[in-house]
Amino acid sequence: MAIGEAIKRIEDPRLLVGKGRYVADLSVPGMLEACVVRSPYAYARIQGIDDYAARACRGFVAIFSAADLPPDLPPIPMRLTPAQELAHALQWPLARDTVRYMGEPVAVIVAATRYAAEDAAEQLLVEYDPLPAVASVQAALKQDAPLLHPLLGSNDVHVIESRKGNASEALRHAPQRLSLSLSVQRHAAVPLETRGLLAVPDEHGRIHVYGPTKVVHFNRSVLAEMLHCDPALIHFIETDVGGGFGARGEFYPEDYLIPFIARQLDRPVRWIEDRLEHLMATNHSREQYHQLTVGFDDNGRLLALDDEIWVDTGAYIRTHGVTVPDLTQAMLPGPYDWPAFRLLTHVVVTNKTPMGTYRAPGRYEGTFVRERMVEGVARALGLDPTVVRERNFITLDQMPYTVGTRGLGEEVVFDSGDYRRALARARQHIQWSEFAGRKSQARSEGRLRGMGWAFFVEKSGLGPWEDASVGLDARGRFYCYSGLAALGQGTETILAQLCSDRLGIAPEQVRVVHGDTDVVPAGNGSFASRGTATGGVAAYIAAEALKQRILTVAERYFEASAADVRMEPEGLSVIGMTTRRLSWQEVANFAASIGITLDVSERYNAPHMTYPYGVHAAEVEIDAGTGHVSIARYLVVYDVGKAVNPLLVKGQIAGGVAQGLGGALFEELAYDDNGQLLSGTFIDYLLPGACEVPDIEAIITEDAPSRHNPLGVKGAGEGGTTGAGAAIANAIADALDAPPDAFTSLPIRPAIIRRWLRQAAGQGSRDSIE
Amino acid sequence: MEYQQVSYQLNVNGRACSIENVEPRMTLADVLRDVLGLTGTHLGCEHGVCGACTILLDGRPARSCLMFGVQSQGHEITTVEGLAPDEEHLSPLQNAFWQEHGLQCGFCTSGILTTMTWFLQQNPAPTRQEIREALSGNLCRCTGYQNIVNAVESASQHSQQLHSEAKT
Numbered sequence: 008m009a010i011g012e013a014i015k016r017i018e019d020p021r022l023l024v025g026k027g028r029y030v031a032d033l034s035v036p037g038m039l040e041a042c043v044v045r046s047p048y049a050y051a052r053i054q055g056i057d058d059y060a061a062r063a064c065r066g067f068v069a070i071f072s073a074a075d076l077p078p079d080l081p082p083i084p085m086r087l088t089p090a091q092e093l094a095h096a097l098q099w100p101l102a103r104d105t106v107r108y109m110g111e112p113v114a115v116i117v118a119a120t121r122y123a124a125e126d127a128a129e130q131l132l133v134e135y136d137p138l139p140a141v142a143s144v145q146a147a148l149k150q151d152a153p154l155l156h157p158l159l160g161s162n163d164v165h166v167i168e169s170r171k172g173n174a175s176e177a178l179r180h181a182p183q184r185l186s187l188s189l190s191v192q193r194h195a196a197v198p199l200e201t202r203g204l205l206a207v208p209d210e211h212g213r214i215h216v217y218g219p220t221k222v223v224h225f226n227r228s229v230l231a232e233m234l235h236c237d238p239a240l241i242h243f244i245e246t247d248v249g250g251g252f253g254a255r256g257e258f259y260p261e262d263y264l265i266p267f268i269a270r271q272l273d274r275p276v277r278w279i280e281d282r283l284e285h286l287m288a289t290n291h292s293r294e295q296y297h298q299l300t301v302g303f304d305d306n307g308r309l310l311a312l313d314d315e316i317w318v319d320t321g322a323y324i325r326t327h328g329v330t331v332p333d334l335t336q337a338m339l340p341g342p343y344d345w346p347a348f349r350l351l352t353h354v355v356v357t358n359k360t361p362m363g364t365y366r367a368p369g370r371y372e373g374t375f376v377r378e379r380m381v382e383g384v385a386r387a388l389g390l391d392p393t394v395v396r397e398r399n400f401i402t403l404d405q406m407p408y409t410v411g412t413r414g415l416g417e418e419v420v421f422d423s424g425d426y427r428r429a430l431a432r433a434r435q436h437i438q439w440s441e442f443a444g445r446k447s448q449a450r451s452e453g454r455l456r457g458m459g460w461a462f463f464v465e466k467s468g469l470g471p472w473e474d475a476s477v478g479l480d481a482r483g484r485f486y487c488y489s490g491l492a493a494l495g496q497g498t499e500t501i502l503a504q505l506c507s508d509r510l511g512i513a514p515e516q517v518r519v520v521h522g523d524t525d526v527v528p529a530g531n532g533s534f535a536s537r538g539t540a541t542g543g544v545a546a547y548i549a550a551e552a553l554k555q556r557i558l559t560v561a562e563r564y565f566e567a568s569a570a571d572v573r574m575e576p577e578g579l580s581v582i583g584m585t586t587r588r589l590s591w592q593e594v595a596n597f598a599a600s601i602g603i604t605l606d607v608s609e610r611y612n613a614p615h616m617t618y619p620y621g622v623h624a625a626e627v628e629i630d631a632g633t634g635h636v637s638i639a640r641y642l643v644v645y646d647v648g649k650a651v652n653p654l655l656v657k658g659q660i661a662g663g664v665a666q667g668l669g670g671a672l673f674e675e676l677a678y679d680d681n682g683q684l685l686s687g688t689f690i691d692y693l694l695p696g697a698c699e700v701p702d703i704e705a706i707i708t709e710d711a712p713s714r715h716n717p718l719g720v721k722g723a724g725e726g727g728t729t730g731a732g733a734a735i736a737n738a739i740a741d742a743l744d745a746p747p748d749a750f751t752s753l754p755i756r757p758a759i760i761r762r763w764l765r766q767a768a769g770q771g772s773r774d775s776i777e
Numbered sequence: 778m779e780y781q782q783v784s785y786q787l788n789v790n791g792r793a794c795s796i797e798n799v800e801p802r803m804t805l806a807d808v809l810r811d812v813l814g815l816t817g818t819h820l821g822c823e824h825g826v827c828g829a830c831t832i833l834l835d836g837r838p839a840r841s842c843l844m845f846g847v848q849s850q851g852h853e854i855t856t857v858e859g860l861a862p863d864e865e866h867l868s869p870l871q872n873a874f875w876q877e878h879g880l881q882c883g884f885c886t887s888g889i890l891t892t893m894t895w896f897l898q899q900n901p902a903p904t905r906q907e908i909r910e911a912l913s914g915n916l917c918r919c920t921g922y923q924n925i926v927n928a929v930e931s932a933s934q935h936s937q938q939l940h941s942e943a944k945t
Binding site: 015016018019020021022023024025026027028029031032034065122197198199200201247248249250252281282283494495496497654655657658661662663664665666688689690694696697698700702703727 | 780800802803810811815816817818819820821822823824826827829856857858860861863864865867871874875876878880881882883884885886887890908909910912913915916917918919920921922923924925926
């Protein structure tokens, strides 16, 4: 099957009949179950733990608190974007004297069943001495605020700055200036499967851990370090995974605790996170505040940007280090050719669940800020917002373009992009020139219609390398071993498709193996939209090399030229000679007999990231009575360089938009002033459902193949999410003819729209529903 | 608290199954998954919102996380494993999910398939809006629902076509 064909996924039949194997589906004889006891307080000293009653519970086996962990246990290290001084803010697997967020693990109870473990957890008495919580960025930055990590000397624990030109000078001389405060609320990835682990010690001193994903090799090295053991003694096995989106698969406290406890007890131990735990234990994301001034001229030419940013990173620095603030700043300038900017990001600790990445980390937030601002510039000048964007685009002949920021340790250099063309395509498809007519027509019928635009640049394909081994085994079957992980996005299909493209076979003929550290020796995993652009390229190169070897075998066997040999699903044949055929089994046998190994391993080095881009356009209608927003049309144009499987790319776009829409309109991890999580169930934390998410019109373009890899591919996983907050907010503001300083924070709930409508009508009375 | 155990019979996917010596508080979802090994029924929230654990109870959708195993005695239970014999013989609805890329991670899929199997029996020729409303009790975090709606629509059209061909 050729690259570019919309083939069905090879994963699906198994999943459709209920034969998926997610970690909670696994059980082994003698298995115990664990329940994590978590802090109910945002900030408190632990005075004591009384386990007398818990130990008396039926089925109780063991309890572990911080005192039961090795005294020299290191905290969980940073994986990405490490800032060394932040080592003082890392999290230990169990709280030692102090808990710093609601949900922090305090103890683990192990029992015969999960029911029994929860019974015992209910009987565990932990005595806390509550402290005044630091529950917001404002509270954290007060002069007299308690310091969460005193060794750092401040709750403003890290600052990142980027400068291009002289922004303050350029702002001073700009004919026009606009200052705005914008913010994005705390929300999270919330995969439908919660986290979980099953750790099985064996009689050879090894431990087999089911449930890790995303970055299994890295996490295995972290666990080895924390357990002080040889990594070879640890075997990680990726199961089916019910979604990741950045959060699942990072190294969390439980990723140490469950294997450690299994080894201590010398029994298999399973821990399956429940949803209430998940919402307070798994990484949160997104919460940040921007205070910006933009300078521009009367034609809408952007002259300078000054943006000061505060990211609420929660109570500890987790595995992502400062990735979210780093990427916010790295990608904030977007598709525009800024003469000058100064970006200053503060990483602030608070008594809330620690932050990590969530699909389009930093870009969802930064795109909301930038694109809401650009729309504001257009509105202030009375110009068409698409024209203002166009006037400021980095042009085709400026590529590759050095942005002037750094992200994930690399200088940000856009490799390719035709931004004008993408915007033109979107304008035409959504009939932008006729929108004013649609809007006034709706108005005349009492409906409030608005269109919102968001242009985005994404990043993808983070290196440094990825491996693939492609071969034909002794039984005549093809395989592809990859260092990537599969979290539901279709990794197996894409790798099989790339191999089949080279080998002339069907994708189903390729057995894709990943995520098992015993059989795949190395890999960097799946994150940052890197899978296809790194591991996919490695598989493609390896399959091509295998093809050459197979053709060598064919030349020997057929005594014919390789140019006359055909590779087909059934095997090899010679053009024009129907009787001359070899099955794949025979190819494997013959190759073995002449000493040719049909196994090729390739490492693809990716020193530079690649930058896909696109545009979102949302056309909405607002019910003036209820404030309800309905999305009439939603368009995404996304240039991914080369779409290996357009069906899957469109699936990524539609799913990505749904998540972005959730952040724009519904989802919020709300806290009160005491640091209590208020939206800790699916009753309060609103995920968008089938009636909230519209059909997405997705246009995939291949105008700007990546210059960095032989396929020209760029990652496709995140762009569906990136622009959604901005497009929806801009559409709402347009429907209401609101000024630039309205609708500057997410989520935009009906109550906020009603309040704005009332204020606009000059009533200003308080809404009893709020 | 006095410790109790009960034994009972369940009718699951057309087979009589003995449940021996379990606690009465064990949910139907846990009985299906941990006692009978029918792990195709998934638990996404355990408070009745996400719909991943939806099974058919006497043909109608029910949340298996919100009822006890003992409560389902005397009822016909259908799980995702009961919708098709194996991967080679998918139901028309399952096949439509495959064709239309109606799943990504597959975790919510079981509950959606059971719910939509019931729905298409109730409403063999639904509009897209009716499909969306019928899906509103099931959360999916991967697909954005669009391809799920496409799949249900396509399965419905396919069966309508077969139906009308059978008539003529």
